[in-house]
Amino acid sequence: MSIQTELGKAFEYACLQSIYNELADSQDVVIEQNSALEIARQKYENATPDMQNKMDLGADAAIRVILRLEPQLTTPLTNVPLYLSIQEDARGQQGDVRDILCIRRQNEWEIGLSCKHNHAAVKHSRLSRTIDFGELWFGIPCSESYFIEINPLFDELEELREQGELWRNISNKEERFYVPLLEAFIRELERLNQNNQGVIPERLLHYLLGRNDFYKIITIDNRRVTQVQAFNMYGTLNRNAGRERPLINVQQLPMPTRFYNIGFKPGSRNTVLVALDNGWTISLRIHNARTEVEPSLKFDVQLVGVPPLLYSHFEPWDT
Template identity: 80%
Template sequence: MGIQTELGKAFEYACLQSLNNALNETQQVVIEQNSALQVAQEKYNNAANDMQNKMDLGADAAVRVIMRLEPQLTTPLANIPLYLAIQEDSAGIAGDVRDVICIRRQNEWEIGLSCKHNHTAVKHSRLSQTIDFGDSWFGIPCSQQYFDEITPLFNELQELREQGELWRNIEDKEERFYTPLLEAFMRELERLNESNQGVVPERLLNYLLGRNDFYKIITLDRRRVTQVQAFNIYGTLNRNAGRVRSIVNVPQLPMPTRFYNIGFKPGSGNTVLVALDNGWTISMRIHNASSRVEPSLKFDVQLIGVPPGLHTHFEAWD
């Protein structure tokens, strides 16, 4: 587990504790025990005191925002207890990007938080000659033409792996591997879109953002602020608690229906920009995930354009 992943797990625990501290004096709160909680607590306890303090401040800021947006957190009515849980990593694999869940089982209400410590990535998907990204992302299998185009590239990477080669020793890796692989990827994305009109753009966002609405929490330590974004795609966030309404309205976001452009980021041979309607733009940078050459490459996916209606709030720590 890399340092970024460990800090991310620790921040999940900080968010869970912040929710508990803010809410347990006025209602019954139950923290569900599981292995994900144990891992997150361990990573939090192993962090330096200064880092723990920053995480606590960042989490407290996020909770202040979310409590203003979610009346059902602070107005339980008869729906007690409130359950808090950290999700197992398998949930993310299954298409749920939420890390921390708040649940009222009595009225089947829940919200989730996606907790990011100093980074904004939405997904880390892989490409390889055995991965059918069309099937796993959209439920539409890739063409044989795509696999015929990428297989020689990954065969060459496999040979380099068997030789114990390191990425830093490979000259022109972008021109040799990254760019031709991304060209094949873009051609296939266009093919899938053309043969399934109106389907792929929305499924791409569903894949990246998951099957559930969520609040994305991003700590920005250097600025001492926390950014909260409400990804209310399915309309389940910001619900009233009886007659108690949120002081802020969180709009439901429109999903994309078509691609405007799929192409390389200007001046780059390793990053694809996907521009869609309704304000969505996706950056997909491909890179090697380890120092040793492997026959697979990893995407770092960022949302660099979002609908203007996306509720975004920056909350200062102090």
Template identity: 50%
Template sequence: MVSQALNGKAFEYAFLLSMKRELDKITNVTIISSKQLETAKEAYDTYPSKEDLDRAANAGIKVIYKLEPNLHHGSSPLSLTIQEDAKGREGDVRDIVAIRGENYWEVGISCKHNHGAVKHSRLSGTIDIGKAWFGYNSSEEYFKEVKQLFDELEVLRSEGWKWRDIEDKVDRYYVPVLNAFMDELKRLDNLYPDEIPNRLISYLLGKNDFYKAIAKTKQGNTTIQGFNIYGSLNKISSDGKKPQLKTPKVKLPSRFYDISFKPKSKTTILIACDEGWTISCRIHSAATKVEKSLKLDVQLVGVPPSIHQHTESWT
């Protein structure tokens, strides 16, 4: 597991501990044992500066408590769990989930350590991005464009090539793959008007509402974002307690305004949509040796102004 992933796991555990410490004062809290909990604890125990993680988690919890009164108000026990990574591949991006049996209430948090990526997806000559991302099959034109490129990479992979030894890898592979990807987005958008932008955000953010907690160690603060797409966040508690802060329901986009390369970049494209959404997709190899696929680091670089965003300092 790479260090970024380990740091993310460590932050998950710190956040879980912080939630339990605070909630133990006022309600009955149980942490559900699991293999993923052990993995997160191991990452936390080996993290060089646990105090920073704890401060980052405490700052985030302060904000979420003001948004979710059901965390500290309710008669039934509260359970905390760390979800397995497979949940993300199934469309649930939440790392930590708090659950009350009362009214079947739950809330999830996605924990990020010094980055805000929403998805890591792969492109290849066989992956049907249309089906995987939007529920519609990719076109023959798309597969025709990318297959020859990834067939070449498969040959290089079998010969033991390393990415650093391919001098023109960006122009030879990255740029044409991204061009084919952009063309396919536009193609699908023409075939299914008003649907693809909506489904793109749903694919990236998953099938559940959640809060994203981003710990920024250099800045010494934690940012909380509320992705209340389906309207399940920020509810009044069962005993009538109202949230201290509001996170309104967010509108999904229906139109692409622009899909093009980021200025002065050959490895990143920007997808601008209505309702304030802008997505960045950076293509990279993510490995030393050549593989028969390429990775997309996908981030939300623009979000609707209605999304609740609060940055809490902990320095």
């Protein structure tokens, strides 16, 4: 597990504890016990006291914002207890990006939080000769011509792996591997879109963001602020609690229906930009995830353009 992953797990625990500390004095709150909670607690306890303090401040800032958006958290009426849980990693592999769930089972209400520690990536997908990204992302298989294009690249990477080669010793890795692989990826994405009109843009967002609404929490330590974004694509966030209304209104987001452009980021040989309608733009930066050469490459996927309706707030730690 990388340091970034460990700190991410620790931050999940800090966020869970912040919700509990804020609400447990006024209502019955139950933290559900599972292996994901134990892992997150361990990572939090292994962090330095300074890092724990930063995580606590970052989490507290986020929860201040979310309490203004979700009156069901603070207005239980007879709908108790409030259940809090950290999701197992397998849920993310199944397309649910939420790390923490807040649930009231009596009225089937829940919200989810996606917790990010000093980064805003939405996905870390891979490409290889055995990965059919069309099937995995959209439920529509890639063409045979795509695999005919990419297989020689991964065959060469396999040979380099067997030789024990390191990425830092490959001086022309972008022109040799990144560019041709991304060109094949672009052609296949365009082909899938052309053959399945009106389907691929929305399924791309479903793959990246899942099929559940959620709040994205991003702690930014060097600025001592936490960003909260509301990905309210299905209209399940920001609901009333009886007569209690949210202090801030969060609008439902429009999903994309078509691509405007798919191409390399200007001046880049490792990043593809996918521009869609309704304000969505996706950046896919390919890179080697390990020091040693291996026959797969990894995408760092980020939303660099979002709809104007997206609720986003920066909450300072020091109030």
